[in-house]
Amino acid sequence: MPDPEAIIQIKDVEKNFQVGEIEVRALRGVDLTITQGSYVAIMGPSGSGKSTMLNILGCLDRPTRGQYYLGGEDVSQMDDDTLSAARGKRLGFIFQSYNLIAQLTVIENIQVPLIYQGVELKDYDERCKELAELVGLGDRMDHRPTQLSGGQQQRVAIARSLVNDPLMILADEPTGNLDSETEHEVLEIIGKLNADGKTIVMVTHEDAVAARAHRVVHMKDGIIAREVTN
Amino acid sequence: MVSSLLLNTVQLGVKSLMLHKLRSGLTMLGIIFGVCSVIAMLAIGEGASYEAQERIKRLGSTNVIINSFKPPEANDDSGSNQSSEIDYGLTYEDAARLQTTIPNVGDVVPMRIIRENIRFGRNQVAGQVIGTMSAYPKVQGLDIVRGRFLSQMDDKHQRNVCVITKGLARRLFPYQDPLVNTVRIQSVYYEVIGMVQETGTIEQRPKKGEAEGEPIDNNVYIPLSTARARFGETIVRRSSGGFSAERVELHRIIAKMKDTESVLTAEPQIKQLLKRFHEQNDYELIVPLQLLMEAEATKRMFNIVLGSIAAISLLVGGIGIMNIMLATVTERTREIGVRRALGAKKKDIITQFLIETIVLSVGGGLIGVFIGVATPLAVSYFTNMMTVITPWSVLLAFGISGLTGIVFGLYPASQAAKLDPIEALRHE
Numbered sequence: 159m160p161d162p163e164a165i166i167q168i169k170d171v172e173k174n175f176q177v178g179e180i181e182v183r184a185l186r187g188v189d190l191t192i193t194q195g196s197y198v199a200i201m202g203p204s205g206s207g208k209s210t211m212l213n214i215l216g217c218l219d220r221p222t223r224g225q226y227y228l229g230g231e232d233v234s235q236m237d238d239d240t241l242s243a244a245r246g247k248r249l250g251f252i253f254q255s256y257n258l259i260a261q262l263t264v265i266e267n268i269q270v271p272l273i274y275q276g277v278e279l280k281d282y283d284e285r286c287k288e289l290a291e292l293v294g295l296g297d298r299m300d301h302r303p304t305q306l307s308g309g310q311q312q313r314v315a316i317a318r319s320l321v322n323d324p325l326m327i328l329a330d331e332p333t334g335n336l337d338s339e340t341e342h343e344v345l346e347i348i349g350k351l352n353a354d355g356k357t358i359v360m361v362t363h364e365d366a367v368a369a370r371a372h373r374v375v376h377m378k379d380g381i382i383a384r385e386v387t388n
Numbered sequence: 389m390v391s392s393l394l395l396n397t398v399q400l401g402v403k404s405l406m407l408h409k410l411r412s413g414l415t416m417l418g419i420i421f422g423v424c425s426v427i428a429m430l431a432i433g434e435g436a437s438y439e440a441q442e443r444i445k446r447l448g449s450t451n452v453i454i455n456s457f458k459p460p461e462a463n464d465d466s467g468s469n470q471s472s473e474i475d476y477g478l479t480y481e482d483a484a485r486l487q488t489t490i491p492n493v494g495d496v497v498p499m500r501i502i503r504e505n506i507r508f509g510r511n512q513v514a515g516q517v518i519g520t521m522s523a524y525p526k527v528q529g530l531d532i533v534r535g536r537f538l539s540q541m542d543d544k545h546q547r548n549v550c551v552i553t554k555g556l557a558r559r560l561f562p563y564q565d566p567l568v569n570t571v572r573i574q575s576v577y578y579e580v581i582g583m584v585q586e587t588g589t590i591e592q593r594p595k596k597g598e599a600e601g602e603p604i605d606n607n608v609y610i611p612l613s614t615a616r617a618r619f620g621e622t623i624v625r626r627s628s629g630g631f632s633a634e635r636v637e638l639h640r641i642i643a644k645m646k647d648t649e650s651v652l653t654a655e656p657q658i659k660q661l662l663k664r665f666h667e668q669n670d671y672e673l674i675v676p677l678q679l680l681m682e683a684e685a686t687k688r689m690f691n692i693v694l695g696s697i698a699a700i701s702l703l704v705g706g707i708g709i710m711n712i713m714l715a716t717v718t719e720r721t722r723e724i725g726v727r728r729a730l731g732a733k734k735k736d737i738i739t740q741f742l743i744e745t746i747v748l749s750v751g752g753g754l755i756g757v758f759i760g761v762a763t764p765l766a767v768s769y770f771t772n773m774m775t776v777i778t779p780w781s782v783l784l785a786f787g788i789s790g791l792t793g794i795v796f797g798l799y800p801a802s803q804a805a806k807l808d809p810i811e812a813l814r815h816e
């Protein structure tokens with residue numbers, strides 16, 4: 159039975175990839191519980207299974223074995239459409255390479271998750287503007303991604319991840335492409351979101367970045383090697 | 389809610405297409421040409437066949453027209469400077485036999501047609517004297533404008549009365565009421581008892597360059613018995629060193645059948661009947677209904693050819709669209725991954741790319757409709773060719789363009805939806 163306190167609970171999760179004849183065991187039995195309002199960093203060497211784990215947490219992939227409860231619902235049993243709905247309603251994503259849509263303006267990019275919620279976009283105009291202002295882009299709302307710097311693009315992505323008021327924000331190396339100054343800016347914003355109560359799960363390989371989290375989960379060869387609480 | 393999503397998707401489609409204006413424009417060309425050519429060619433074809441059919445219809449679709457026809461061997465018989473008389477053509481007996489032996493025959497109207505000058509005072513107009521019966525207006529579309537047509541009594545008593553066409557009246561008595569006057573043909577005076585307007589006969593098809601509705605119509609109708617008595621049956625032509633004479637009883641017989649079905653069954657029966665009593669091939673049958681059916685068959689053929697051309701050009705256009713959309717899907721794999729991560733279901737991705745394709749094809753279709761409607765109008769304006777733009781051809785062409793978008797958009801869209809979100813996000 160899932161822990162009622164936890165927004166995320168994975169139990170004995172395994173993930174295998176079939177590459178030709180060989181079966182790659184990316185996750186080999188992982189248990190993890192994340193409670194509301196926590197700030198978790200996932201660290202580990204390249205190939206240790208960080209991204210695979212984040213993809214499963216993000217409902218982008220299903221575990222080969224094991225259970226995953228997201229807000230009390232068993233994700234491992236969901237079909238493609240239900241997974242899409244779960245992502246759209248309950249999760250926010252921040253990617254290393256920002257992943258904004260080139261033909262849309264800042265404000266339109268922020269709206270994208272709402273499109274698939276079947277809501278009237280007009281009702282959310284205010285909220286989208288507020289989010290743009292929150293990340294400091296109130297004066298850039300009609301700009302296109304190509305007219306923005308990397309840091310600015312990542313800030314748009316953060317605003318976009320918040321628009322559906324998600325249970326949890328998942329970030330895979332969100333500062334991997336940024337210089338140290340803009341890295342600092344972006345981490346400040348993420349820290350502030352957590353301070354306001356957002357649950358954050360972030361993959362990173364930088365100690366300085368991980369240091370901002372409450373919990374650091376160290377992975378190695380597809381299992382959790384150790385956990386540190388800051 | 390649903391409409392807001394749809395509107396959003398259409399806007400997005402337009403935006404995505406505007407990102408590559410030239411490419412989108414070139415892709416649309418195929419559809420533009422396809423739709424435009426369908427509408428324009430159908431309009432021109434429809435116009436041509438409409439004209440042909442109108443002409444044939446004026447001959448009467450339930451009529452069988454039999455013309456006397458000078459047999460070619462008769463020419464050879466006549467000596468170069470010898471006086472000769474040729475006897476050929478339809479007879480009064482033929483007309484009587486047609487009336488009594490052909491089933492479902494209605495009126496059988498015999499005609500004599502003589503070219504003569506028609507005179508009034510000092511005015512003289514070359515025209516045709518047509519000796520016929522009272523049923524003539526029934527078989528040949530004739531509007532009686534003034535007075536009445538010839539009656540059976542006129543024929544019985546060989547009265548010197550005539551009915552003239554409006555055109556002739558205008559030429560002979562431009563300033564007088566024709567009905568109180570008489571016209572002179574050769575040396576005989578005929579009292580004008582009526583005026584008619586012909587809607588068309590074989591000789592009176594409007595020729596190219598003439599305004600529609602103004603056929604040459606210098607006709608004078610007189611009772612058949614009167615024609616026989618006044619003009620005889622022999623027409624003499626003087627030629628150098630002698631004369632030639634032709635004896636023809638009737639120049640034409642029009643048999644009006646009860647309905648169109650009977651026309652086709654009657655045709656071989658009439659042929660057989662005439663063959664039995666004519667040694668030489670001195671008559672010809674014209675069956676307007678058959679001409680009409682032939683015209684329709686030709687039109688059907690034309691439409692099939694046209695349909696094939698249109699189908700091929702739309703197919704080519706569709707393949708062009710599919711090609712571009714497949715390239716677009718590859719180009720935008722990352723975008724697809726992002727949208728999937730942000731909550732888009734497979735069907736949302738399908739809708740997005742399908743709508744983009746439909747925007748392309750319907751956009752091309754609209755431009756095609758515009759050019760396709762303008763082309764026949766321009767053709768009609770600059771030449772005197774008739775064109776008819778039928779609403780269904782516009783709907784058809786436009787509908788097919790939309791359908792092309794759906795058919796050729798489905799594959800790229802499903803390819804896009806099939807992408808694994810994680811793979812798509814990783815795509816460079």
Ligand SMILES: Nc1ncnc2c1ncn2[C@@H]1O[C@H](COP(=O)(O)OP(=O)(O)O)[C@@H](O)[C@H]1O
Binds near residue numbers: 175184207209
């Ligand atoms: N789609 C895939 N197909 C095959 N192997 C994969 C796939 N994704 C990840 N792997 C493998 O799983 C292991 C873990 O990968 P990943 O989770 O990306 O590691 P990390 O993000 O920690 O660098 C690696 O050995 C990787 O090669």
Ligand SMILES: [Mg+2]
Binds near residue numbers: 208209210
């Ligand atoms: Mg990784």
